[in-house]
Amino acid sequence: MKIGTKDFDEFVKEVQAFHGNIAPGVVAGGIMVDLAIKHLPPGILFDAVCETGHCLPDAVQLLTPCTMGNGWLKVVETGRFAVALYDKYTGEGMRVFLDAAKLRDFPEIRAWFLREKRKEDQDMGMLLDEFRRAGGGIFTISPVRMSPAFLEGKKRKKSPIRICAACGEAYSASLGNPCPACRGEGPYVVEH
Ligand SMILES: [Zn+2]
Numbered sequence: 001m002k003i004g005t006k007d008f009d010e011f012v013k014e015v016q017a018f019h020g021n022i023a024p025g026v027v028a029g030g031i032m033v034d035l036a037i038k039h040l041p042p043g044i045l046f047d048a049v050c051e052t053g054h055c056l057p058d059a060v061q062l063l064t065p066c067t068m069g070n071g072w073l074k075v076v077e078t079g080r081f082a083v084a085l086y087d088k089y090t091g092e093g094m095r096v097f098l099d100a101a102k103l104r105d106f107p108e109i110r111a112w113f114l115r116e117k118r119k120e121d122q123d124m125g126m127l128l129d130e131f132r133r134a135g136g137g138i139f140t141i142s143p144v145r146m147s148p149a150f151l152e153g154k155k156r157k158k159s160p161i162r163i164c165a166a167c168g169e170a171y172s173a174s175l176g177n178p179c180p181a182c183r184g185e186g187p188y189v190v191e192h
Contacts, residue, residue, distance in 0.1 A: 001135050003030040004037075004063045008132050011062075019058045022124060024112050027131055029059025029083065032096040035136050036085040037064070039094040047088045047154075049146075051078040051097075059083070074154070081113070084144050091146035099140040106130045106138060 003011040015026045033048075040046060048066040050056040053075045057068060060083060066072035072088070086093025103110035108126045111117040159174035166182035180186065 001031075001132060003034045012128065014062060015058075018062055019055070022128075023055050023058075024109070024122075024127055024131070025055025025081070026058045026062075027128065028081070028098055028109075028113075029056045030063060031131065031136060032056070032083050032098070032139055033059050033063045033085070035139060035141055036083060036094045036096050039141055040085055040087075044087050045089070046085045046093065048073045049084050049086070049150075050075050051080045051082040051084075053077065056081065056083050071154070076150070084146075086144065086146050091148075091151050093144050093146065094141055095144040096139050096141045099138060102138045102140070106134050109134065109138065 001008045006014065011030050012022055012027060015030070016022050019026050046064075046066070048060045048064060050060060050073065057073060057075060060073050061067050064073075064085070066085075068075075080097060082095055082097035084093050084095035098113060100110070100114065103113065107130075108123060109130045112122055112127060159172040161170050162173035162177070163170055164177075164179040164182055166178040169179065169181075171179040176183070181188075181191070
């Protein structure tokens with residue numbers, strides 16, 4: 001089985017290097033992204049949306065030009081293990097999800113996916129074998145059209161910049177005054 005231009009084992013190595021470990025979710029995500037690309041018209045400029053922030057975004061970032069940083073990849077949390085690639089101008093695309101109804105012959109994938117086994121009890125060798133055997137067969141793919149509100153939201157102009165009166169740092173003025181960190185919404189207990 002090929003994932004993008006790589007064969008399966010090569011892709012698994014890339015997952016380990018990029019993601020930090022061989023996460024089953026990134027391996028599955030690789031098959032999903034590959035499947036979606038193959039079902040899009042060739043040569044279109046596509047953007048991506050993941051329905052979970054777990055694992056799937058890394059598969060998109062490994063296999064496409066879409067990243068969180070360049071804004072071509074967005075996460076909209078529905079909690080579903082699904083990714084969609086869509087034409088960035090028309091919003092027409094393909095959505096792929098890991099289909100729990102198709103896992104009967106793949107007990108190790110099922111146990112991982114439905115969290116029926118603790119992580120330490122998972123058998124990575126068996127899991128990878130099952131992914132290799134399953135290929136695209138455990139996923140369901142269907143056409144989608146992105147909502148106008150979602151596409152419009154992506155085009156929103158960037159906010160002006162203001163210097164925060166409290167911390168003196170530049171920040172997006174649209175976030176209120178003073179900056180969110182100085183209103184106690186930052187991630188740190190000690191910042192200075
Ligand atoms: Zn501030």
